[in-house]
Amino acid sequence: MSAEANQRVNGVDESADGEDVSKPVAKKVAKHDSGAADLEKVTDFEEEREISSQDLLGAITMIGDKRSKETAERVARMNELAKVVINKEDVELIIKEMEIPRSTAELKLRECAGNVVDALIALTD
Missing domain, CATH: 1.10.8 (Helicase, Ruva Protein; domain 3)
Incomplete structure (x- = not known):
């Protein structure tokens, strides 16, 4: 049997006559198999929380205060520049x-x- 007559069938080397030529075939090892179980535990579920009206009012008030402060600073700057x-x-x-x-x-x-x-x-x- 020549080396050219050998063929690879389903991971096993066989000769042209159909005989098994036993050569150990290395199986590919999966690199990240251990992480697959961890991924199954992950969900996108997040517990819903109620937002109170006090939280909303506080946020709106804070935004309003910030805007009014910025407007006051802008007006003060324009007044200073008007004096030049x-x-x-x-x-x-x-x-x-x-x-x-x-x-x-x-x-x-x-x-x-x-x-x-x-x-x-x-x-x-």
């Missing part, structure tokens, strides 16, 4: 050079304390 004196020529220069709306140009110029060079640099960054 700016030149109309500077505003016109920024509008012309940067091609932006007047409100944006005035705001940026006020944020930069009326310094037109700083405002232009801030707008290009």
